[in-house]
Amino acid sequence: MTLFRLDASFRVEGSHSRAVADVVEAAWTEANPGERVLRRHVGTDPIPATAWGDAVTAAYVPEDQRTPAQREAVALAATLVDELLEADALLFAVPLFNFGVSQHFKSYVDLVIADPRMGPGQTPLAGKPAELVVVRGGNYRAGTPREGWDHATPWMRRVLADVWGLDVTVTETDFTLVGVNPAMDQFKDMAAEMRAESEAVARQHGAELSRRRAEVAA
Template sequence: MTLFRLDASIRTEGSASREIADVVEAEWLAAHPGDAIERRHIGVDVLPSDAWPNAVAGSYVPADARTPAQRDAVALAAGLVDELLAADAILLAVPLYNFGVSQHIKTWIDLVVTDPRASAGSTPLLAGKPVVLCTVRGGAYGAGTPREGWDHSTAYLRRILGDVWGADLTVIEREFTLVGVNPALDAFEDLAAEMHQGALAAAREAGKVLALGDAA
């Protein structure tokens, strides 16, 4: 089996989303030792900022009439879709940045959508494929909090991955990752620790389920 893992954090060391995804990956590897893991870290090895408009423009002209930039962008988009289709399971680690969708994950999604296979026919791109999304937030945005409704990322990712692409989606969420970093949040240390442990436990369970090829 093959696992495709995508990270969107701008950090490699100390990344909260990466920590959660590492737990999922470890459980998957425990069930599939030696099997392939394909990786893409778009927060560090960023996708070109002009790739999306070039891919869009290139999709409206014959292949032999495309500019070099359009050809490269169309090929990049096709490669991104190839990674998704080739995988038996998918793991995404995506933080909330500035209350919204990270530019890195948005560029990735926009490029994927330009490929004809992402919209062809009635079968969604990831129909029934097990996908685990690990997403983290520095503050707290749940019901009753002062910033309820300020998370403009998670619902969007659910919509794209689950509703548009048809993935069998499991979402693991962790909040208050900035407790211990931002002194204004020191009063929430116990709650943050509880949320952290809950996310790790959820990641272990999701990894076990993902390894079976049937995310819950």
């Protein structure tokens, strides 16, 4: 049984997305002790920004005429897709940056889709259980001034669930900048409450990942 885990934060120390994903992973590991966790750190070991263009253009060039960069990009895309195919369950931990999709996660997704196995109409991951952990520095919940400003989570749900066909659940954590930005000190209690709630959801989703995996396999 293999859990694939992707981290998109460029931080390790103090990273909230990693901390919440750790809760999911711990619940999975409790149900699957000793099993493999396959890690891809796109925040600290980014996909080269040129890889996607190289992989896409490689498709229009006969194999023996590809540049070394095109070959490398095609090989990296294949490795990324191999990792996803090999896994029984998937965990993606992605922060919100500048109201949009993390560039590190976008580069990853683009390169995965450049592999012919993940091209239009191809859904080899269909039905696999997945958990998306989203963290945001602010608060984007219904009724807040920033409601509707998170343009990343709807896109990520669309790609993971509708394009890749994964069976996705989501844990969302708001207010991770409380305690860092003094202007947000008034929200300390609310942030602590929200964090406790999202860790409880993360624990539950981690345990469910394993149960949902068993259902797929049955």
